[in-house]
Amino acid sequence: MSMLANPRRTRLVAELVESPEATTYETGAAPREATRSAVGQRDVRAWVESVAALTRPSEIVWCDGSADEKQRLIAQMVEAGTLVPLNPELRPGSYLARSNPSDVARVESRTFICSEREDDAGPTNNWREPAAMRTELQGVFEGSMEGRTMYVVPFSMGPVGGPISQVGVEITDSPYVVVSMHVMTRVSPRVLELIDGGQQWVPAVHTVGAPLAEGEADVAWPCSDTKYIVQFPESREIWSYGSGYGGNALLGKKCFALRIASAMARDEGWLAEHMLLIRATSPVGRQYHLAAAFPSACGKTNLAMLQPTIPGWKVETLGDDIVWMRPGPDGSLRAINPEAGFFGVAPGTGVDTNPTAVATFSHDTIFTNVALTDDGDVWWEGLTPEPPAHLVDWQGDDWTPADGEAGRPAAHPNSRFTVAAAQCPTIADTWEAPEGVPVDAIIFGGRRATNVPLVAQSYDWEHGVFMGATISSERTAAAEGALGELRRDPFAMLPFCGYNMADHWAHWLHMGEVLRDGRRPHIFQVNWFRRGEDGSFLWPGFGENSRVVEWIVGQVEAERGLRPDASYGSPVGRLPRPGALNLDGLDLTERDLEALFDVPTEPWFAEADLTRDFFDQFGDRVPDQLWVQLARLRDRLKH
Ligand code: OXD
Ligand code: MN
Numbered sequence: 267m268s269m270l271a272n273p274r275r276t277r278l279v280a281e282l283v284e285s286p287e288a289t290t291y292e293t294g295a296a297p298r299e300a301t302r303s304a305v306g307q308r309d310v311r312a313w314v315e316s317v318a319a320l321t322r323p324s325e326i327v328w329c330d331g332s333a334d335e336k337q338r339l340i341a342q343m344v345e346a347g348t349l350v351p352l353n354p355e356l357r358p359g360s361y362l363a364r365s366n367p368s369d370v371a372r373v374e375s376r377t378f379i380c381s382e383r384e385d386d387a388g389p390t391n392n393w394r395e396p397a398a399m400r401t402e403l404q405g406v407f408e409g410s411m412e413g414r415t416m417y418v419v420p421f422s423m424g425p426v427g428g429p430i431s432q433v434g435v436e437i438t439d440s441p442y443v444v445v446s447m448h449v450m451t452r453v454s455p456r457v458l459e460l461i462d463g464g465q466q467w468v469p470a471v472h473t474v475g476a477p478l479a480e481g482e483a484d485v486a487w488p489c490s491d492t493k494y495i496v497q498f499p500e501s502r503e504i505w506s507y508g509s510g511y512g513g514n515a516l517l518g519k520k521c522f523a524l525r526i527a528s529a530m531a532r533d534e535g536w537l538a539e540h541m542l543l544i545r546a547t548s549p550v551g552r553q554y555h556l557a558a559a560f561p562s563a564c565g566k567t568n569l570a571m572l573q574p575t576i577p578g579w580k581v582e583t584l585g586d587d588i589v590w591m592r593p594g595p596d597g598s599l600r601a602i603n604p605e606a607g608f609f610g611v612a613p614g615t616g617v618d619t620n621p622t623a624v625a626t627f628s629h630d631t632i633f634t635n636v637a638l639t640d641d642g643d644v645w646w647e648g649l650t651p652e653p654p655a656h657l658v659d660w661q662g663d664d665w666t667p668a669d670g671e672a673g674r675p676a677a678h679p680n681s682r683f684t685v686a687a688a689q690c691p692t693i694a695d696t697w698e699a700p701e702g703v704p705v706d707a708i709i710f711g712g713r714r715a716t717n718v719p720l721v722a723q724s725y726d727w728e729h730g731v732f733m734g735a736t737i738s739s740e741r742t743a744a745a746e747g748a749l750g751e752l753r754r755d756p757f758a759m760l761p762f763c764g765y766n767m768a769d770h771w772a773h774w775l776h777m778g779e780v781l782r783d784g785r786r787p788h789i790f791q792v793n794w795f796r797r798g799e800d801g802s803f804l805w806p807g808f809g810e811n812s813r814v815v816e817w818i819v820g821q822v823e824a825e826r827g828l829r830p831d832a833s834y835g836s837p838v839g840r841l842p843r844p845g846a847l848n849l850d851g852l853d854l855t856e857r858d859l860e861a862l863f864d865v866p867t868e869p870w871f872a873e874a875d876l877t878r879d880f881f882d883q884f885g886d887r888v889p890d891q892l893w894v895q896l897a898r899l900r901d902r903l904k905h
Contacts, residue, residue: 535593571626
């Protein structure tokens with residue numbers, strides 16, 4: 267459907283372009299009732315019994331999150347060959363796990379959003395009718411834990427009992443999952459007390475899908491070729507089958523904290539987002555909190571652990587992947603990191619690129635699918651500039667640098683470290699504040715070789731939502747010429763939004779109305795990945811990104827009347843005035859700087875057409891305000 271096919275939309279767009287102050291227009295979807303009858307108050311024990319009756323484990327263990335429990339499970343996994351202890355001198359308290367080579371990443375093609383109505387899942391999610399999916403799941407889960415122990419893991423996302431926190435219970439037959447949940451969430455019997463006291467909770471069932479017949483020996487990494495990662499957003503349930511890996515199996519993370527929580531947040535008036543969270547302190551000691559959304563593989567952990575290169579600035583870490591935000595009583599947006607650990611991508615995380623991460627996982631870390639050195643330590647591509655002369659690769663085979671040159675990496679590209687956030691040397695002292703921290707700026711970033719400037723400030727909240735809705739990455743390098751194919755990842759939530767993406771935009775627009783003027787965060791867009799004519803990156807990135815943070819913070823201060831505005835208007839947003847971006851000590855030519863902020867007209871018209879096509883996928887659910895933003899972009903490009 268084209269934008270002009272809808273007369274109501276066309277009229278609204280025309281009116282609003284002419285009168286930008288108008289505020290009475292409709293959004294694509296209204297926020298819903300706070301409580302959904304489908305959830306009710308489930309009884310944990312009855313639920314555990316019903317899952318046990320279905321899956322038939324040989325025993326049931328209720329977990330308490332204690333250090334003893336963790337040590338016991340680790341010892342058991344070392345015995346079973348699931349974990350390899352690392353050299354305690356080099357990497358104390360740390361272990362290596364090697365997964366089955368078929369079980370190494372999230373499986374989006376097998377991830378389902380089973381909302382009552384297909385439209386509520388939207389065109390970017392795999393939808394299945396809930397009753398049919400329940401019948402299918404009954405079949406696959408039946409007897410799936412035979413010969414295994416079923417662990418019951420009560421966990422909190424966010425500090426236990428905190429006003430922004432939520433609780434859940436994961437049932438799993440994987441000790442690796444239990445130990446990882448210890449690191450990534452708060453596992454505690456206090457969660458059961460909260461549930462007994464009436465708190466809503468999310469039931470999450472996980473099995474590796476590999477029942478053991480009597481006397482059958484186990485393998486180091488049991489899993490199944492059949493996989494299901496299923497979310498029921500209305501009844502807030504998660505069912506995961508067949509994988510033991512990361513986001514498929516640690517159900518507090520993507521399944522709960524993003525897919526289910528985003529649906530809760532829509533219904534209850536808050537936000538569950540795929541964002542990092544940092545605190546920047548300026549040289550005069552003013553503190554600002556920034557939340558930033560980037561698609562996977564855009565250097566999120568590096569920004570979360572940024573080491574500023576500019577004097578006087580300090581950046582501290584609160585979270586690296588997920589942020590929950592709620593309007594506070596003062597009209598500000600308060601944010602927590604609902605997780606307790608980092609499940610970070612290892613390759614590319616190195617002593618030069620992210621020394622903070624390297625210090626974080628120097629001890630008490632579980633590594634998965636990285637390479638093992640001859641002295642019992644870990645290695646992966648990018649940890650050090652030069653690889654060791656010999657390694658055992660992620661599949662347990664011998665490896666030398668010649669294999670690397672032949673295109674066989676030592677570590678799997680999605681290999682991970684799982685480590686407590688408290689171990690991070692730059693963790694902010696407020697990272698566990700139950701009431702959260704006030705967000706001052708929200709940043710959207712993509713990986714764009716062309717068009718998108720290094721940094722731009724949105725004109726207002728609605729323009730900022732438009733920036734979030736249009737985040738994209740290019741499949742091909744700019745050096746190849748044309749705009750390339752854009753991969754859209756709105757709000758970096760494409761695989762993680764538990765409901766219709768267009769309703770998510772409407773929800774953001776609604777949240778902008780709830781937040782108080784003067785306390786509402788300001789929205790920015792960044793792009794560290796723009797390339798020059800020769801195909802090389804124009805911006806050095808990493809620690810130098812602190813220069814962009816400095817400008818963003820300066821603009822927040824300008825909005826609050828603390829300093830003059832240091833921007834000028836461009837078709838795509840407010841850009842730093844000449845001289846406003848601190849480039850002291852950087853080896854950047856005038857030409858590079860110009861290229862970093864160039865907003866080429868024709869390619870941007872072409873991009874606007876692609877945005878129209880992208881929005882059209884969502885039909886009438888796209889909020890009118892976003893069509894208005896697209897029309898305004900075109901208008902600004904004309905002038
Ligand atoms: C992740 C991801 O694992 O975004 O954090 O894929
Ligand atoms: Mn992520």
